[in-house]
Amino acid sequence: MLVASAVVSGGVFASSTAAQADEQIPVTVPSFAADDFIELAAQLPATLREAIERDLGVAPEQYLANAERARAASDAATVLRDQGVEVLGASIDGQDVTINVASEADAAAVEASGARVVVGPLDALNSEREVQPARDHKGGYGYAYQISEPDETGAFDLSRCSVGFSGYDPDGNSRFLTAGHCGVSEETGEQFTYPVHHIELDGPIWATEDWAAQFPGPDLGEFVPGSFHYGEEHDGGLVDITDPEWTAVPQVAGWGGGAGAPDDASVTIRGPIDAVAGAQACKSGATSGWTCGEILVPVQSTPVGEQAVTGFIFNACMLGGDSGGSVVVGNYAVGVNSGSTHDGRTDCDSWNPAQSPDTGDADFSIGYSLATGQYNALTLLGSDWELAVAISTPVVTSPEDGGETGPRPTFTGTVEAARSTHKVSLVIDGEQTYEGTVTDDGAFSVAVTEDLAPGEHTYEITASYGHFSRSAPAEGTFTSTEVQAEELTVSSPSDGQTTGNARPSFTGTGQPGATVTLTVGDEVLGEATVGDDGSWTITPSADLPVGERFDATVMQEFEGDSQAVTVADLGITVPPVTITEPEDGATVAGDVVFGGTVYPGATLTLAIEGTVTESSERVQTAADEWPGELEIAEDGTWTFTPDEALENGEYTLTASAAVEGGDPELTASETSVSFTVASEGDDDGDELPDTGSSNVWMIVVGVALLALGGVAIAIRARRNGTTA
Template sequence: MLPRRRNAARIAGVLVASAVVSGGIFAASTAAQADEQIPVTVPTFAADDFIELAAQLPATLRAAIERDLGVAPEQYLANAERARAASDAATVLRDRGVGVLGVSIDGQDVTINVESESDASTVEASGARVVVGPMDSLRTEREVQPARDHKGGYGYAYQISEPDETGAFDLSRCSVGFSGYDPDGDSRFLTAGHCGVDETGTQYTYPVHHIELDAPIWATEEWAAEFPGEDLGEFVPGTFTYGNEHDGGLVDVTGADWESVPQVAGWGGGAGAPDDASVTIRGPITAVAGAQACKSGATSGWTCGEVLVPAQSTAVGEQNVTGFIFNACMLGGDSGGSIVVGNYALGVNSGSTHDGRTDCDSWVPAQSPDTGDADFSIGYSLATGEYNALNLLGNQWELAVAVSTPVVTSPEDGGETGPRPTFTGTVEAARSTHKVQVVIDGEHTYEGDVTDEGTFSVPVTDELVPGEHTYEVTASYGNFSRSEVAEGSFTSTEQQVEQLTVASPSEGQTTGNARPSFTGTGQPGATVTLSVGDTVYGEATVGDDGSWTIAPSADLPVGERFDAAVTQSFEGDTQSVTVAGLGITAPAVTIDEPADGSTVEGDVVFSGTAYPGASLTLAIEGTITEASERVQAAADEWAGDLEIGEDGTWTFTPDEALKDGEYTLTATASVEGGDPELTSSEASVSFTVAAGSDDDELPDTGSSNLWMLVVGVALLAAGGVAIAIRARRGGSTA
């Protein structure tokens, strides 16, 4: 763990024995009932769609991508988007309770590892390959050495000892990870935890200084001759953690000449100046096996490779760090520097098998988790898994993200609108983690979310006075990352809009049709939308005669009362009508066997259907044909098997055949917690048992000519089951 140090009076420098990287993504999803959830999918991305964006990458980074990864820059960006989509999908699946063990990618081919077969069936619709069982773990005998080495990737240096009698002192240096903010919005960057502590784990308190470079440092120690150089900032007390699976720390940028930006130094693939065509950070990403990742550091600049293992605890020096394993070259002094997948922040440099080398010429990248003698690096993740920078430091730091200026498509700049316009448009490279704010005339503020496709729709809910109005639209990420302001103006006009009405269905109406048509009248040309809660079930355009009809695109909620909202939108005017207390009745219980009025043998098997999720009760009574003398006897136990299908079909097989006679079977179904008017149903059939033999008769119940069998079970919605049903026959004195 000890860095190689030289006395500063002898123009000495320190290259820590290894480097560390990490990054991540956060996503949120509201869990829903399985039958209401939208399937999670992982879209593919074509390289041709990223040609223009690839041309904006630093020329030297493009060279590093082609050199180290063997792919074109546009394919690299397409693969990065696929990795991001896979990462997001895994997060959503985990939020829904699916046991996702890891995600891997090979170009555009995604594999999701899950805990069980039931998890696999949930993931199958994603379009990814599904494997039950854990991912491969790192297998190696190589030793990983910790490296003690502002845009991300910059180098910084600091004093690590008091001067001796000659005035000499020891130095160390590391690299900047990602720019960000403290809780007050002031500049603060993420770096590696091992950069800021001594051998005992005590945090350094010396100031931090920027290292002025025109190229990566590689083997030279000339940087030390310029120490201390420009003031940059100071270690944030109590934030540096090295060990216990973490390797992260924070540095406040307090130097008056510095302003942090959401970029990573360009470096030129290991040979250029740090500010040449820097890389813009658009957001975070979690580690996905097979994702193509590039790292930036003050020692070796840009190098690229692939993620081999998304998260694993690994010894870095004398401490264990949980991070992702990847195979890009990382040298001493790169520690704390940035690791990216495309324009997304993955993590900071933590450690590697560099063995003290000062160039990447002899680096042999491992090609699989079973590394053998090949080289690999470790990145401390921004957000992957349990041990990551956001879990460790998220209450003290927020990632700085570049947010594109919104493009407003409506209202048209300089055009006319109704009194309540809806602002629509796009924000390039934004996702659902972003928001949009609209300010009218500098006074009235309205906010809305951005979709994962980068679109937004923000309605103005107040009626504007007729006349000209100005607007300012800003996109944001988190609390402090903001876009430039999109400005414009429009004229609000008075307008008479026909009133929205709903003719059918009426309030409180019930029906057995799960997709009943909604009809009514409104403003010709307006858009009418049908929704229940947050779910949209369809829309229509009001015809020239003022009428509209919406046929729901999916089944409305069955078995419970609900309110349906019909909304009309027309040139900024919005009206809404709520039809309250609607109900869709659950399909009624049926008895298919025996048929009503039929004659069957005593070993009849009862069958029918019920609404999945309902409770089912079967009751049977009848008059037994018996010539022998009837003797009062204790009630005997009656047993049988109930089998229930996933679709609600049921069968009941008595263990003993029925005696000859006439019977009535009644089946009753209900849903616990449901509206009885919508969920309760009953069906009965009468039948005759004939040709039964004495060998399979039930024991005599005595002189009564009436007996009852009652069967009650929960009809499970998921999977077929076999349940032992037991009931008793009752008797009375003749």
């Protein structure tokens, strides 16, 4: 029977899919309720449920929920490390997760995760107990091999170990992971080159040596040259399955949940997982079968025999000959058996499991990690070995089998227990292949990117992990129809239309449900979905080009059908020039300071004409300079202060603006105000006192920002960062 554990809700969530390099994406570690796993727990073999309850003291549904929580904690730690957070480890107590980090700065990135954050490392194991190598094909099987040349009597020495996890070599051939010390001579340190044989078992070996009498037994394979590493913190090696009678599968022998037949209650492997302190882990091995415990320390260097091995420390019983066997958390591979404090014992009856890193005289085991920390099997052997993973057949939710679609359908559905490390592949009519993605909750999506011919088509969707693990295909048929989308129209704006609004709304009609995009030049400035009533509206996300003519393109996409409408020769007018001082019709003193606004970067020209009260002479601008100071701020606010006050009279001031190189229709503007100059103390109708001024001034009182005057004002304007 296969054991399947499903992800009830997503694993690790991020608030943004495109964070800046110097930003941290908030990570969330979801929790899992045991009630959501009751149905799956009921599918576990009775003997396996008994082992969980016996060794862990929890209900099987809680065990599966805790396994998913451990997986989520592992994923969170991986995401945080990818973001640059120095994660020192993770631990779990039931559903309570703690993430240990190196600094307060790292802690800030973890605060929103829902996990407890601790600055500093996890507790290390504190024990003086000696750890002995558990020396001695679905994972957990036993295998045996010759370790010496025959003597004069023909006798030779034997050894045995256990299989870790099934996998593949770079060419997709069967190859399994085991402990490194299993394939290395104690005396010489040389790697063994003798063939490997399967041990046929009806139950765990325990203390019996009957297996040796059956040697060599069925052929299995051979040690992969150069792959066995024992010491310098590693304990991993590879064995090729060369006998064609064997087919490796992504399962671990369950030994009936304890000490039964190896194939009774086998566990399906869904992928790798980091070691998480507090995670409930079960090990499989040919000597002691299936035992369960808890991970006490996720990463620690520990003497194993005469060598140092870095791995996780857990408290499940492990005996000699279990070495190389599988350690799982739920349906996830966490590592292989390396060693334990078995002291040569041949059963688990006297095993006294340590309950915390401060072990005293209690027993514990070492697992060489598949993926945790600096020293692990995937890092050591990754280019030579790939874990075999069981993948559920995809369930297609859209399109319906036998249903109709447009010429470019998107297939969606779920793959049970799959994560973002998986992929899906869609094959249409046995020829065209399209790749899709999977999310951490197992949802997949794969789009057909080319128009399919109208008519019936077949499809196959396969989920995969790595290069070689594949699901059975989901198969079906569908009918592709030609799309006859409603015509795309743009009702506003119209060709040649101008407006002073730099972000005018574009409106029109189209095919309900279609996607409409607005593009100016190479920039997409908006997107909308056509409503059920066929209408759409797009407001540009940025200002349209101001002061120049341009074309805007509206594109409609619907199930492979594309339509485009171009609105030509649009124009956005620049803000017109204004005069704010004096106001139209105002009476001012002769030393008035003129002011207003102009479009930044525009050329400003001021002109004045009027009649002087005393002489009734008409004056207007000429090509003479109007002495004074023009200032234009960066926001276009301008002021002009004449060097000489105006004589009493009636005047009209005209301000003109233009942008060099711009469309005059869009950039040129002009405005005027009329005003009266009257000095203080003057009464209407009374003669003004003789000020000593001559009529010559009235001839030149006008101002023109023409040739000479324009140069003088432009010089001042540049000094203020603006052109006038």
